[in-house]
Amino acid sequence: MENKDKSYFQGIADGMKTLATGLKITLKEYFTPKSTEQYPENRKTTLHVSKRHRGRLVFKRVTEQDLADSKIQARGLQLGDYKCTACTMCEKSCPNDTIKITSHMEENPETGRKKKVLDDYQYDLGDCMFCQLCVNACNFDAIEFTNDFENAVFDRSKLVLHLDKEVYKGGSLPNLIDGGAPLEIGKFNTKTK
Numbered sequence: 001m002e003n004k005d006k007s008y009f010q011g012i013a014d015g016m017k018t019l020a021t022g023l024k025i026t027l028k029e030y031f032t033p034k035s036t037e038q039y040p041e042n043r044k045t046t047l048h049v050s051k052r053h054r055g056r057l058v059f060k061r062v063t064e065q066d067l068a069d070s071k072i073q074a075r076g077l078q079l080g081d082y083k084c085t086a087c088t089m090c091e092k093s094c095p096n097d098t099i100k101i102t103s104h105m106e107e108n109p110e111t112g113r114k115k116k117v118l119d120d121y122q123y124d125l126g127d128c129m130f131c132q133l134c135v136n137a138c139n140f141d142a143i144e145f146t147n148d149f150e151n152a153v154f155d156r157s158k159l160v161l162h163l164d165k166e167v168y169k170g171g172s173l174p175n176l177i178d179g180g181a182p183l184e185i186g187k188f189n190t191k192t193k
């Protein structure tokens with residue numbers, strides 16, 4: 001009988017201890033400074049989106065700085081050209097066939113050497129799981145992720161993008177590519193105007 005009482009009260013004590021442990025975490029999180037975004041109300045004011053956030057894949061284009069690179073010069077690329085060589089390493093590294101590349105071979109009439117020429121670089125944003133394996137596989141610095149995250153559409157077919165046919169100019173929001181507004185930990189970023 002005595003043992004039964006002991007296990008009964010012991011059970012209550014254990015329950016209270018478990019409850020206190022849970023509440024301790026809740027209380028700690030209650031007082032921890034938050035960085036909650038009141039999206040979409042603050043999308044044009046205080047919204048911060050980390051630069052490294054993976055929103056969508058884009059083609060990198062040759063910049064003024066790139067023009068000084070001997071590899072870019074050797075390939076005869078001009079300012080604004082894309083850097084993709086259609087090597088298909090990104091396509092092969094993609095676990096779920098998000099990237100589909102078509103290309104053809106062209107012969108240089110002067111040297112007689114053949115090289116691949118890109119016809120189409122299809123990227124299905126609706127299939128992408130943002131693992132970045134494609135970017136890591138690229139040896140030509142030709143693709144990157146941007147933090148442009150507002151990609152919702154009503155028609156899934158609109159998520160099938162052809163990166164070689166677009167000249168990506170930046171996100172849909174002002175300064176988004178640079179991260180938007182500065183991150184203010186400890187504030188609810190709610191400013192709407």
Ligand code: SF4
Pocket residue numbers: 083084085086087088089090091101137138139140141142143
């Ligand atoms: S993006 Fe890079 S890895 Fe993919 S085909 Fe072009 S050059 Fe090759």
Ligand code: SF4
Pocket residue numbers: 057093094095096097098099127128129130131132133134135
């Ligand atoms: S991020 Fe991953 S899933 Fe998306 S295209 Fe690249 S390899 Fe494929």
